[in-house]
Amino acid sequence: MTSKILRRDFVMGLGGAVAVGLAAWSYFGPTGYPKTPFDDLLNQIIDRAPAITLGKAMPKASSTTLSEKLRQPGFALRKRSREDAAAGRVTEIKGWVVPETLALYAQLAAAV
Amino acid sequence: MTALLDARTLPARTILTPDLAIIGGGPAGISLALALADSGHEILLIESGGTAFEAPTQSLYAGEQSGVAYTALDGGRLRFLGGSSNHWGGWCRPLDAIDFTVRDGLAHSGWPFSQTALQPYYARAQELVEAGPWIYDGADKLVDGDVAGLGDGGVYTSWFQFSKTRGSVLPTHFGSRYEGDLKAAKKIKPLMHANVTGIRLSKDGGRVDHLDIATLNAAGGADKHFTVKPRFCVLACGGMENARLLLASSDVMKNGIGNSHDLVGRFFADNPIPRDTATLVMFDGPLPGFYLNSSPVADGPVLRAVFAPTAQFARRTGVLGSLSTVENPVALDELGKAAVVATAQALGVNAANAKAYALGCGLELAPDPDRRLTLTGERDALGLPRLKLNMTLSDRDFDSYRATMKEMGRQLLAARTGMIRLNYSTRAQWLAAMDWGNHHLGTTRMSADARTGVVDADCKVHGVGNLFVAGSSVFPTYGASNPTLNLVAMTLRLADHLKTVLA
Structure with a gap:
Protein backbone atom coordinates (compact mmCIF):
# COMPACT_ATOMS: atom_id res chain seq x y z
CA MET A 1 0.00 0.00 0.00
CA THR A 2 2.67 2.40 1.05
CA SER A 3 4.80 1.63 -1.97
CA LYS A 4 1.89 2.26 -4.35
CA ILE A 5 1.27 5.70 -2.90
CA LEU A 6 4.91 6.54 -3.12
CA ARG A 7 5.09 5.42 -6.71
CA ARG A 8 2.10 7.57 -7.59
CA ASP A 9 3.52 10.58 -5.78
CA PHE A 10 6.82 10.09 -7.51
CA VAL A 11 5.26 9.87 -10.94
CA MET A 12 3.15 12.96 -10.28
CA GLY A 13 6.11 14.89 -8.93
CA LEU A 14 8.25 13.98 -11.89
CA GLY A 15 5.52 14.99 -14.27
CA GLY A 16 5.17 18.33 -12.51
CA ALA A 17 8.89 19.00 -12.65
CA VAL A 18 8.98 18.20 -16.35
CA ALA A 19 6.07 20.54 -16.92
CA VAL A 20 7.77 23.37 -15.03
CA GLY A 21 10.99 22.72 -16.92
CA LEU A 22 9.20 22.81 -20.25
CA ALA A 23 7.47 26.02 -19.27
CA ALA A 24 10.79 27.59 -18.25
CA TRP A 25 12.44 26.35 -21.44
CA SER A 26 9.64 27.81 -23.43
CA TYR A 27 9.95 31.19 -21.61
CA PHE A 28 13.72 31.56 -21.22
CA GLY A 29 15.06 29.43 -24.02
CA PRO A 30 18.46 27.72 -23.82
CA THR A 31 20.32 30.84 -22.63
CA GLY A 32 18.55 31.24 -19.33
CA TYR A 33 17.29 34.65 -20.42
CA PRO A 34 13.72 35.49 -21.41
CA LYS A 35 13.17 35.15 -25.12
CA MET B 1 96.26 65.95 -6.74
CA THR B 2 94.42 69.28 -6.42
CA ALA B 3 92.13 69.66 -3.46
CA LEU B 4 88.67 71.12 -3.83
CA LEU B 5 89.20 74.82 -3.26
CA ASP B 6 86.79 76.46 -0.80
CA ALA B 7 85.93 79.97 -1.94
CA ARG B 8 85.31 81.00 1.66
CA THR B 9 89.04 80.67 2.27
CA LEU B 10 89.99 83.08 -0.51
CA PRO B 11 90.79 86.69 0.37
CA ALA B 12 88.02 89.13 -0.50
CA ARG B 13 88.44 90.88 -3.86
CA THR B 14 90.54 88.02 -5.22
CA ILE B 15 90.58 87.99 -9.02
CA LEU B 16 90.82 84.63 -10.75
CA THR B 17 91.63 84.46 -14.46
CA PRO B 18 90.96 81.00 -15.89
CA ASP B 19 90.72 80.23 -19.58
CA LEU B 20 87.29 78.79 -18.99
CA ALA B 21 84.86 79.32 -16.15
CA ILE B 22 82.15 76.67 -15.79
CA ILE B 23 79.31 77.84 -13.59
CA GLY B 24 77.73 74.84 -11.95
CA GLY B 25 79.09 71.49 -10.81
CA GLY B 26 76.24 69.20 -11.89
CA PRO B 27 76.32 66.51 -14.60
CA ALA B 28 76.84 69.09 -17.35
CA GLY B 29 79.53 71.10 -15.57
CA ILE B 30 81.46 68.07 -14.38
CA SER B 31 81.23 66.31 -17.76
CA LEU B 32 82.44 69.46 -19.51
CA ALA B 33 85.35 69.98 -17.13
CA LEU B 34 86.47 66.36 -17.46
CA ALA B 35 86.13 66.46 -21.25
CA LEU B 36 88.45 69.47 -21.36
CA ALA B 37 90.81 68.30 -18.63
CA ASP B 38 93.57 67.46 -21.08
CA SER B 39 93.02 70.43 -23.37
CA GLY B 40 95.82 72.40 -21.73
CA HIS B 41 93.51 75.21 -20.66
CA GLU B 42 92.95 76.39 -17.10
CA ILE B 43 89.43 75.49 -16.08
CA LEU B 44 87.63 76.88 -13.06
CA LEU B 45 84.60 74.82 -12.03
CA ILE B 46 82.46 77.11 -9.89
CA GLU B 47 80.08 75.32 -7.55
CA SER B 48 77.69 77.07 -5.20
CA GLY B 49 77.57 74.25 -2.67
CA GLY B 50 80.06 71.93 -1.09
CA THR B 51 80.15 68.17 -1.34
CA ALA B 52 76.94 67.64 0.65
CA PHE B 53 73.56 69.26 1.19
CA GLU B 54 73.63 72.55 3.11
CA ALA B 55 70.34 74.27 3.89
CA PRO B 56 71.51 77.90 3.57
CA THR B 57 72.88 77.21 0.09
CA GLN B 58 69.80 75.23 -0.96
CA SER B 59 67.56 78.08 0.17
CA LEU B 60 69.07 80.28 -2.57
CA TYR B 61 66.84 78.26 -4.90
CA ALA B 62 63.53 79.22 -3.27
CA GLY B 63 61.05 81.05 -5.47
CA GLU B 64 57.42 81.72 -6.27
CA GLN B 65 54.95 79.84 -8.43
CA SER B 66 51.69 80.35 -10.27
CA GLY B 67 49.52 78.24 -12.52
CA VAL B 68 49.43 74.46 -12.32
CA ALA B 69 50.76 73.04 -9.03
CA TYR B 70 54.41 72.13 -9.42
CA THR B 71 57.36 71.07 -7.29
CA ALA B 72 58.69 73.89 -5.10
CA LEU B 73 61.57 75.64 -6.81
CA ASP B 74 63.96 74.61 -4.03
CA GLY B 75 62.52 71.10 -3.93
CA GLY B 76 63.19 69.60 -7.33
CA ARG B 77 66.89 70.32 -7.61
CA LEU B 78 69.98 70.14 -5.41
CA ARG B 79 72.66 72.77 -4.99
CA PHE B 80 75.91 70.98 -4.20
CA LEU B 81 78.61 69.17 -6.15
CA GLY B 82 76.89 66.74 -8.49
CA GLY B 83 73.79 68.94 -8.64
CA SER B 84 70.52 67.17 -9.19
CA SER B 85 72.27 63.90 -10.03
CA ASN B 86 72.40 63.59 -6.24
CA HIS B 87 68.73 62.59 -6.33
CA TRP B 88 68.13 61.23 -9.80
CA GLY B 89 66.67 57.82 -10.48
CA GLY B 90 69.24 56.76 -13.07
CA TRP B 91 66.79 56.42 -15.96
CA CYS B 92 68.67 56.72 -19.26
CA ARG B 93 67.37 56.71 -22.80
CA PRO B 94 68.57 58.65 -25.86
CA LEU B 95 66.26 61.16 -27.45
CA ASP B 96 64.49 59.85 -30.54
CA ALA B 97 65.26 61.17 -34.01
CA ILE B 98 61.82 62.75 -34.20
CA ASP B 99 62.53 64.80 -31.08
CA PHE B 100 64.99 66.87 -33.10
CA THR B 101 62.75 67.54 -36.06
CA VAL B 102 60.29 70.29 -36.87
CA ARG B 103 56.93 68.55 -36.36
CA ASP B 104 53.80 69.50 -38.27
CA GLY B 105 51.28 71.10 -35.96
CA LEU B 106 53.76 71.52 -33.11
CA ALA B 107 54.66 75.18 -32.88
CA HIS B 108 58.22 76.07 -31.87
CA SER B 109 59.44 72.51 -32.48
CA GLY B 110 62.77 71.41 -33.88
CA TRP B 111 66.45 71.56 -33.06
CA PRO B 112 68.98 73.29 -35.29
CA PHE B 113 70.57 69.90 -35.99
CA SER B 114 69.49 66.29 -36.25
CA GLN B 115 70.01 63.36 -33.91
CA THR B 116 73.04 62.31 -35.94
CA ALA B 117 74.95 65.34 -34.66
CA LEU B 118 74.72 63.90 -31.14
CA GLN B 119 75.45 60.29 -32.03
CA PRO B 120 79.26 60.55 -31.73
CA TYR B 121 78.90 61.68 -28.13
CA TYR B 122 76.47 59.12 -26.76
CA ALA B 123 79.07 56.40 -26.20
CA ARG B 124 81.11 58.58 -23.85
CA ALA B 125 77.97 59.97 -22.24
CA GLN B 126 76.84 56.41 -21.59
CA GLU B 127 80.18 55.77 -19.85
CA LEU B 128 79.83 58.87 -17.71
CA VAL B 129 76.34 57.93 -16.54
CA GLU B 130 77.57 54.36 -16.03
CA ALA B 131 74.62 52.74 -17.76
CA GLY B 132 76.64 49.86 -19.21
CA PRO B 133 76.87 48.77 -22.83
CA TRP B 134 74.70 50.65 -25.30
CA ILE B 135 71.72 48.34 -25.81
CA TYR B 136 68.42 50.26 -25.66
CA ASP B 137 66.10 49.19 -28.46
CA GLY B 138 68.23 46.14 -29.18
CA ALA B 139 67.28 44.76 -25.79
CA ASP B 140 64.44 42.56 -27.10
CA LYS B 141 67.03 39.98 -28.09
CA LEU B 142 68.84 39.97 -24.76
CA VAL B 143 66.09 39.62 -22.22
CA ASP B 144 64.61 36.43 -20.88
CA GLY B 145 61.02 36.46 -22.08
CA ASP B 146 58.98 37.90 -24.91
CA VAL B 147 57.88 41.48 -25.20
CA ALA B 148 54.15 42.15 -25.03
CA GLY B 149 52.32 41.13 -28.17
CA LEU B 150 51.18 44.49 -29.43
CA GLY B 151 51.03 43.56 -33.08
CA ASP B 152 51.42 46.20 -35.74
CA GLY B 153 50.60 49.80 -34.98
CA GLY B 154 51.72 53.04 -33.46
CA VAL B 155 53.07 51.82 -30.12
CA TYR B 156 56.05 49.56 -29.53
CA THR B 157 58.15 48.27 -26.66
CA SER B 158 61.15 50.49 -26.09
CA TRP B 159 63.80 50.35 -23.38
CA PHE B 160 65.43 52.33 -20.64
CA GLN B 161 68.84 51.54 -19.28
CA PHE B 162 69.81 52.45 -15.77
CA SER B 163 72.78 54.18 -14.30
CA LYS B 164 74.40 51.47 -12.20
CA THR B 165 71.36 50.65 -10.04
CA ARG B 166 71.49 47.05 -8.89
CA GLY B 167 69.85 46.19 -5.64
CA SER B 168 70.90 48.89 -3.18
CA VAL B 169 73.43 50.49 -5.54
CA LEU B 170 72.44 54.08 -6.31
CA PRO B 171 72.69 55.74 -9.71
CA THR B 172 75.82 57.71 -10.48
CA HIS B 173 76.03 60.80 -8.31
CA PHE B 174 78.33 62.91 -10.42
CA GLY B 175 79.82 64.78 -7.45
CA SER B 176 81.00 61.88 -5.36
CA ARG B 177 81.71 59.70 -8.39
CA TYR B 178 83.92 62.21 -10.19
CA GLU B 179 85.32 64.24 -7.29
CA GLY B 180 88.54 62.24 -7.48
CA ASP B 181 88.84 62.80 -11.23
CA LEU B 182 88.32 66.52 -10.77
CA LYS B 183 90.99 66.64 -8.09
CA ALA B 184 93.38 64.58 -10.20
CA ALA B 185 93.08 66.82 -13.24
CA LYS B 186 95.91 69.32 -13.10
CA LYS B 187 94.15 71.95 -15.15
CA ILE B 188 90.80 71.81 -13.36
CA LYS B 189 90.30 73.93 -10.28
CA PRO B 190 87.01 73.04 -8.54
CA LEU B 191 85.91 76.05 -6.51
CA MET B 192 83.32 75.19 -3.85
CA HIS B 193 80.91 77.49 -2.02
CA ALA B 194 81.27 80.08 -4.76
CA ASN B 195 78.02 81.68 -5.90
CA VAL B 196 77.89 83.58 -9.16
CA THR B 197 75.74 86.64 -8.57
CA GLY B 198 76.27 88.39 -11.87
CA ILE B 199 77.61 87.90 -15.37
CA ARG B 200 79.14 91.22 -16.31
CA LEU B 201 79.46 92.05 -19.98
CA SER B 202 81.82 94.40 -21.74
CA LYS B 203 80.30 97.81 -22.40
CA ASP B 204 79.30 96.85 -25.93
CA GLY B 205 77.60 93.71 -24.61
CA GLY B 206 79.61 91.54 -26.95
CA ARG B 207 81.63 89.57 -24.40
CA VAL B 208 81.62 88.43 -20.81
CA ASP B 209 84.09 90.65 -18.97
CA HIS B 210 83.88 89.08 -15.54
CA LEU B 211 81.74 87.18 -13.08
CA ASP B 212 80.74 88.47 -9.66
CA ILE B 213 81.17 85.82 -7.02
CA ALA B 214 79.94 85.83 -3.44
CA THR B 215 80.13 83.42 -0.55
CA LEU B 216 77.68 82.81 2.26
CA ASN B 217 78.72 83.32 5.85
CA ALA B 218 77.82 80.98 8.68
CA ALA B 219 74.60 82.89 9.29
CA GLY B 220 73.52 82.41 5.69
CA GLY B 221 74.20 86.01 4.62
CA ALA B 222 76.61 87.46 2.08
CA ASP B 223 80.24 87.22 3.08
CA LYS B 224 83.12 87.71 0.69
CA HIS B 225 82.94 89.04 -2.83
CA PHE B 226 85.48 88.38 -5.51
CA THR B 227 85.86 88.28 -9.27
CA VAL B 228 86.48 85.76 -12.00
CA LYS B 229 87.70 87.09 -15.34
CA PRO B 230 87.57 84.15 -17.73
CA ARG B 231 88.38 84.09 -21.42
CA PHE B 232 85.30 81.94 -21.94
CA CYS B 233 82.38 81.08 -19.74
CA VAL B 234 79.84 78.25 -19.69
CA LEU B 235 76.60 78.43 -17.74
CA ALA B 236 75.84 74.94 -16.48
CA CYS B 237 73.70 75.39 -13.41
CA GLY B 238 70.42 73.87 -14.49
CA GLY B 239 67.33 74.83 -16.43
CA MET B 240 66.11 77.27 -13.82
CA GLU B 241 69.32 78.87 -12.63
CA ASN B 242 70.76 79.35 -16.12
CA ALA B 243 67.78 81.55 -16.96
CA ARG B 244 67.91 83.32 -13.61
CA LEU B 245 71.53 84.38 -14.02
CA LEU B 246 70.97 85.60 -17.57
CA LEU B 247 67.87 87.59 -16.60
CA ALA B 248 69.44 89.01 -13.46
CA SER B 249 72.60 90.16 -15.24
CA SER B 250 70.93 93.21 -16.73
CA ASP B 251 73.45 96.01 -16.15
CA VAL B 252 74.49 96.22 -19.79
CA MET B 253 71.66 94.42 -21.59
CA LYS B 254 68.61 95.85 -19.88
CA ASN B 255 66.41 92.82 -20.51
CA GLY B 256 69.11 90.44 -19.42
CA ILE B 257 71.80 88.65 -21.33
CA GLY B 258 70.67 86.85 -24.49
CA ASN B 259 67.18 88.19 -23.99
CA SER B 260 66.83 90.68 -26.81
CA HIS B 261 63.86 88.71 -28.08
CA ASP B 262 62.30 88.00 -24.69
CA LEU B 263 63.03 84.28 -24.79
CA VAL B 264 65.14 83.69 -21.67
CA GLY B 265 63.04 81.81 -19.13
CA ARG B 266 60.22 81.10 -21.57
CA PHE B 267 59.39 77.61 -22.84
CA PHE B 268 60.17 76.04 -19.48
CA ALA B 269 59.26 72.36 -19.59
CA ASP B 270 59.42 69.19 -17.58
CA ASN B 271 58.38 65.60 -18.19
CA PRO B 272 55.15 65.14 -16.22
CA ILE B 273 54.79 61.66 -14.75
CA PRO B 274 51.08 61.21 -13.97
CA ARG B 275 50.28 58.03 -12.05
CA ASP B 276 47.84 55.25 -12.89
CA THR B 277 47.03 56.73 -16.28
CA ALA B 278 45.71 53.52 -17.78
CA THR B 279 44.91 49.92 -16.91
CA LEU B 280 46.54 47.31 -19.09
CA VAL B 281 45.07 43.81 -19.23
CA MET B 282 47.03 40.96 -20.79
CA PHE B 283 44.69 38.07 -21.62
CA ASP B 284 47.36 35.41 -21.47
CA GLY B 285 48.73 36.13 -17.99
CA PRO B 286 51.59 38.06 -16.41
CA LEU B 287 53.98 40.27 -18.34
CA PRO B 288 57.68 39.47 -18.05
CA GLY B 289 59.38 41.09 -15.07
CA PHE B 290 61.38 43.48 -17.25
CA TYR B 291 58.21 45.53 -17.73
CA LEU B 292 57.66 45.98 -14.02
CA ASN B 293 61.16 46.37 -12.62
CA SER B 294 64.60 47.41 -13.71
CA SER B 295 66.08 44.06 -14.63
CA PRO B 296 69.77 43.22 -14.89
CA VAL B 297 70.88 41.24 -17.88
CA ALA B 298 73.69 38.82 -17.08
CA ASP B 299 76.99 40.75 -17.05
CA GLY B 300 75.28 43.59 -18.86
CA PRO B 301 73.06 46.58 -18.43
CA VAL B 302 70.02 47.05 -16.27
CA LEU B 303 66.96 47.36 -18.47
CA ARG B 304 63.29 48.20 -18.22
CA ALA B 305 60.74 47.94 -20.98
CA VAL B 306 58.28 50.75 -21.68
CA PHE B 307 55.67 51.50 -24.30
CA ALA B 308 56.43 54.35 -26.71
CA PRO B 309 54.78 55.81 -29.81
CA THR B 310 56.56 55.06 -33.06
CA ALA B 311 57.93 57.98 -35.03
CA GLN B 312 55.58 57.11 -37.89
CA PHE B 313 52.53 57.22 -35.62
CA ALA B 314 53.71 60.46 -34.03
CA ARG B 315 54.17 62.09 -37.42
CA ARG B 316 50.81 60.89 -38.69
CA THR B 317 48.77 61.84 -35.65
CA GLY B 318 50.81 64.63 -34.09
CA VAL B 319 51.07 62.91 -30.71
CA LEU B 320 53.86 64.02 -28.43
CA GLY B 321 56.47 61.73 -26.95
CA SER B 322 55.53 59.45 -24.09
CA LEU B 323 57.07 56.50 -22.31
CA SER B 324 54.60 54.34 -20.44
CA THR B 325 55.76 52.16 -17.61
CA VAL B 326 54.02 49.13 -16.16
CA GLU B 327 53.78 49.97 -12.48
CA ASN B 328 52.02 47.23 -10.51
CA PRO B 329 49.32 44.56 -10.75
CA VAL B 330 45.82 45.81 -9.98
CA ALA B 331 42.44 44.20 -9.28
CA LEU B 332 39.61 45.01 -11.65
CA ASP B 333 36.24 46.32 -10.56
CA GLU B 334 33.01 44.70 -11.76
CA LEU B 335 32.90 46.74 -14.95
CA GLY B 336 36.53 45.89 -15.63
CA LYS B 337 35.92 42.18 -15.18
CA ALA B 338 32.88 42.40 -17.41
CA ALA B 339 34.84 44.27 -20.07
CA VAL B 340 37.59 41.65 -20.06
CA VAL B 341 35.23 38.67 -20.21
CA ALA B 342 32.97 40.17 -22.85
CA THR B 343 35.87 41.32 -24.99
CA ALA B 344 37.82 38.08 -24.75
CA GLN B 345 34.70 36.08 -25.64
CA ALA B 346 33.89 38.37 -28.54
CA LEU B 347 37.43 37.93 -29.84
CA GLY B 348 37.38 34.21 -29.21
CA VAL B 349 40.30 34.11 -26.81
CA ASN B 350 40.74 32.61 -23.37
CA ALA B 351 41.14 35.22 -20.66
CA ALA B 352 41.00 32.86 -17.69
CA ASN B 353 44.56 33.85 -16.74
CA ALA B 354 44.19 37.53 -17.56
CA LYS B 355 46.35 39.90 -15.52
CA ALA B 356 45.78 43.64 -15.03
CA TYR B 357 48.37 46.34 -14.41
CA ALA B 358 48.42 50.04 -13.66
CA LEU B 359 50.41 52.09 -16.15
CA GLY B 360 52.34 55.26 -15.42
CA CYS B 361 54.16 57.42 -17.90
CA GLY B 362 56.59 60.18 -18.62
CA LEU B 363 55.24 62.74 -21.05
CA GLU B 364 56.64 65.28 -23.44
CA LEU B 365 55.01 68.69 -23.22
CA ALA B 366 54.31 70.91 -26.18
CA PRO B 367 56.54 74.00 -26.14
CA ASP B 368 54.68 76.90 -24.52
CA PRO B 369 56.17 80.39 -24.30
CA ASP B 370 53.87 81.21 -21.39
CA ARG B 371 55.26 78.41 -19.27
CA ARG B 372 58.05 80.59 -18.05
CA LEU B 373 60.44 81.78 -15.40
CA THR B 374 60.61 85.45 -14.51
CA LEU B 375 62.38 87.40 -11.81
CA THR B 376 60.51 88.62 -8.75
CA GLY B 377 61.16 91.66 -6.63
CA GLU B 378 62.37 89.50 -3.79
CA ARG B 379 66.07 88.83 -3.47
CA ASP B 380 68.00 85.94 -1.96
CA ALA B 381 70.65 86.22 0.72
CA LEU B 382 73.23 87.21 -1.87
CA GLY B 383 71.07 89.88 -3.50
CA LEU B 384 70.07 87.91 -6.57
CA PRO B 385 66.41 88.29 -7.60
CA ARG B 386 64.40 85.17 -6.94
CA LEU B 387 62.50 83.30 -9.64
CA LYS B 388 58.82 82.89 -10.26
CA LEU B 389 57.58 79.96 -12.33
CA ASN B 390 54.29 80.12 -14.19
CA MET B 391 53.49 76.46 -14.88
CA THR B 392 51.05 75.40 -17.56
CA LEU B 393 49.70 72.14 -18.90
CA SER B 394 47.53 72.20 -21.99
CA ASP B 395 44.67 69.84 -22.75
CA ARG B 396 46.62 68.88 -25.84
CA ASP B 397 49.31 67.42 -23.61
CA PHE B 398 46.73 65.05 -22.11
CA ASP B 399 44.82 64.38 -25.31
CA SER B 400 48.04 63.42 -27.02
CA TYR B 401 48.84 60.75 -24.47
CA ARG B 402 45.27 59.45 -24.54
CA ALA B 403 45.54 59.06 -28.30
CA THR B 404 48.72 57.03 -27.88
CA MET B 405 47.17 54.77 -25.26
CA LYS B 406 44.01 54.34 -27.33
CA GLU B 407 46.20 53.24 -30.22
CA MET B 408 47.90 50.74 -27.93
CA GLY B 409 44.47 49.47 -26.90
CA ARG B 410 43.53 49.09 -30.54
CA GLN B 411 46.72 47.15 -31.23
CA LEU B 412 46.12 44.78 -28.32
CA LEU B 413 42.61 44.06 -29.56
CA ALA B 414 43.82 43.52 -33.10
CA ALA B 415 46.48 41.15 -31.83
CA ARG B 416 43.89 39.57 -29.47
CA THR B 417 46.42 39.72 -26.64
CA GLY B 418 44.88 42.23 -24.26
CA MET B 419 43.06 45.50 -23.79
CA ILE B 420 43.35 48.87 -22.11
CA ARG B 421 41.31 51.22 -19.99
CA LEU B 422 42.10 54.93 -20.24
CA ASN B 423 41.72 56.05 -16.65
CA TYR B 424 41.41 59.81 -17.07
CA SER B 425 39.15 61.82 -19.29
CA THR B 426 38.96 65.19 -17.55
CA ARG B 427 41.57 67.82 -16.85
CA ALA B 428 40.79 67.61 -13.14
CA GLN B 429 41.53 63.87 -13.13
CA TRP B 430 44.84 64.41 -14.88
CA LEU B 431 45.93 67.16 -12.53
CA ALA B 432 44.96 65.12 -9.46
CA ALA B 433 47.23 62.30 -10.65
CA MET B 434 50.13 64.57 -11.60
CA ASP B 435 53.70 64.12 -10.49
CA TRP B 436 56.85 65.52 -12.04
CA GLY B 437 60.17 64.30 -13.33
CA ASN B 438 61.78 67.55 -12.19
CA HIS B 439 63.58 67.74 -15.50
CA HIS B 440 64.09 71.43 -16.14
CA LEU B 441 64.15 72.05 -19.85
CA GLY B 442 63.97 74.71 -22.49
CA THR B 443 64.58 78.05 -20.77
CA THR B 444 67.59 79.00 -22.90
CA ARG B 445 66.37 77.30 -26.03
CA MET B 446 68.62 76.65 -28.97
CA SER B 447 68.03 78.00 -32.46
CA ALA B 448 70.20 79.07 -35.33
CA ASP B 449 68.09 82.23 -35.44
CA ALA B 450 68.55 84.75 -32.62
CA ARG B 451 64.88 85.69 -32.93
CA THR B 452 63.80 82.19 -31.90
CA GLY B 453 66.60 81.05 -29.64
CA VAL B 454 68.81 82.16 -26.78
CA VAL B 455 71.78 80.06 -27.88
CA ASP B 456 72.94 78.98 -31.31
CA ALA B 457 73.64 75.45 -32.51
CA ASP B 458 77.01 75.56 -30.72
CA CYS B 459 75.26 76.53 -27.49
CA LYS B 460 76.78 80.02 -27.64
CA VAL B 461 74.53 82.81 -26.42
CA HIS B 462 73.48 84.82 -29.44
CA GLY B 463 75.38 88.09 -29.54
CA VAL B 464 77.85 87.27 -26.76
CA GLY B 465 81.13 85.97 -28.12
CA ASN B 466 82.44 84.01 -25.17
CA LEU B 467 79.35 82.82 -23.27
CA PHE B 468 77.93 79.33 -23.70
CA VAL B 469 75.17 77.34 -22.04
CA ALA B 470 75.30 73.64 -21.19
CA GLY B 471 72.50 71.43 -19.99
CA SER B 472 68.91 70.69 -20.85
CA SER B 473 67.91 74.35 -20.74
CA VAL B 474 69.04 74.51 -24.37
CA PHE B 475 66.60 71.78 -25.52
CA PRO B 476 64.12 73.56 -27.82
CA THR B 477 61.82 70.52 -27.94
CA TYR B 478 62.03 67.99 -25.27
CA GLY B 479 61.11 64.40 -26.06
CA ALA B 480 59.95 62.10 -23.30
CA SER B 481 63.35 60.61 -22.48
CA ASN B 482 64.90 61.58 -19.19
CA PRO B 483 67.41 64.32 -19.92
CA THR B 484 70.59 63.38 -18.06
CA LEU B 485 72.16 61.09 -20.68
CA ASN B 486 71.17 63.51 -23.42
CA LEU B 487 72.41 66.65 -21.73
CA VAL B 488 75.73 64.95 -21.04
CA ALA B 489 75.99 64.04 -24.73
CA MET B 490 75.15 67.64 -25.64
CA THR B 491 77.80 68.84 -23.21
CA LEU B 492 80.44 66.60 -24.76
CA ARG B 493 79.53 68.07 -28.14
CA LEU B 494 79.99 71.53 -26.63
CA ALA B 495 83.36 70.43 -25.24
CA ASP B 496 84.53 69.55 -28.75
CA HIS B 497 83.51 72.98 -29.94
CA LEU B 498 85.20 74.71 -27.02
CA LYS B 499 88.46 72.91 -27.78
CA THR B 500 88.55 74.79 -31.08
CA VAL B 501 87.52 78.19 -29.75
CA LEU B 502 89.81 78.02 -26.72
CA ALA B 503 92.82 77.18 -28.87
Missing part, protein backbone atom coordinates in the same frame (compact mmCIF):
# COMPACT_ATOMS: atom_id res chain seq x y z
CA THR A 36 13.27 38.40 -27.04
CA PRO A 37 12.79 39.43 -30.65
CA PHE A 38 16.57 39.93 -30.79
CA ASP A 39 17.76 36.49 -29.79
CA ASP A 40 19.26 35.88 -33.20
CA LEU A 41 21.70 38.61 -32.18
CA LEU A 42 21.93 38.11 -28.44
CA ASN A 43 22.56 34.40 -28.73
CA GLN A 44 25.91 35.24 -30.36
CA ILE A 45 27.04 36.48 -26.95
CA ILE A 46 28.56 33.55 -25.04
CA ASP A 47 27.98 34.95 -21.56
CA ARG A 48 25.34 37.63 -21.54
CA ALA A 49 25.84 38.90 -17.97
CA PRO A 50 29.16 40.68 -18.54
CA ALA A 51 27.85 42.06 -21.83
CA ILE A 52 24.86 43.51 -19.98
CA THR A 53 27.18 45.02 -17.35
CA LEU A 54 29.24 46.56 -20.12
CA GLY A 55 26.17 47.77 -21.98
CA LYS A 56 24.72 49.39 -18.88
CA ALA A 57 27.84 51.54 -18.70
CA MET A 58 26.93 52.99 -22.10
CA PRO A 59 24.24 55.50 -22.99
CA LYS A 60 20.80 53.91 -23.40
CA ALA A 61 19.81 53.17 -26.96
CA SER A 62 16.80 51.79 -28.79
CA SER A 63 16.94 48.01 -29.14
CA THR A 64 15.11 48.30 -32.44
CA THR A 65 17.66 50.72 -33.86
CA LEU A 66 20.54 48.63 -32.57
CA SER A 67 19.11 45.42 -33.95
CA GLU A 68 18.51 46.96 -37.34
CA LYS A 69 22.14 47.92 -37.50
CA LEU A 70 23.42 44.57 -36.22
CA ARG A 71 21.27 42.61 -38.65
CA GLN A 72 23.03 44.18 -41.58
CA PRO A 73 25.31 41.80 -43.44
CA GLY A 74 28.77 41.48 -41.89
CA PHE A 75 27.83 42.30 -38.33
CA ALA A 76 28.30 38.88 -36.78
CA LEU A 77 29.72 39.48 -33.31
CA ARG A 78 32.85 37.32 -33.35
CA LYS A 79 33.91 37.95 -36.93
CA ARG A 80 33.35 41.68 -36.94
CA SER A 81 34.76 42.24 -33.44
CA ARG A 82 37.96 40.55 -34.58
CA GLU A 83 38.08 42.83 -37.62
CA ASP A 84 37.17 46.03 -35.80
CA ALA A 85 40.52 46.87 -34.22
CA ALA A 86 42.48 46.25 -37.40
CA ALA A 87 40.04 48.56 -39.16
CA GLY A 88 40.40 51.20 -36.44
CA ARG A 89 36.84 50.67 -35.20
CA VAL A 90 37.26 50.89 -31.44
CA THR A 91 35.27 52.82 -28.90
CA GLU A 92 35.48 53.63 -25.21
CA ILE A 93 33.13 52.41 -22.51
CA LYS A 94 34.01 54.22 -19.28
CA GLY A 95 37.58 54.26 -20.55
CA TRP A 96 37.70 50.63 -21.69
CA VAL A 97 38.77 50.47 -25.31
CA VAL A 98 36.65 47.77 -26.98
CA PRO A 99 35.66 46.76 -30.52
CA GLU A 100 32.77 48.87 -31.77
CA THR A 101 30.74 45.81 -32.68
CA LEU A 102 31.03 44.36 -29.19
CA ALA A 103 29.90 47.70 -27.79
CA LEU A 104 26.78 47.61 -29.97
CA TYR A 105 25.93 44.07 -28.91
CA ALA A 106 26.53 44.97 -25.26
CA GLN A 107 24.29 47.99 -25.64
CA LEU A 108 21.59 45.77 -27.10
CA ALA A 109 21.97 43.21 -24.32
CA ALA A 110 21.48 45.96 -21.76
CA ALA A 111 18.53 47.45 -23.64
CA VAL A 112 16.23 44.39 -23.71
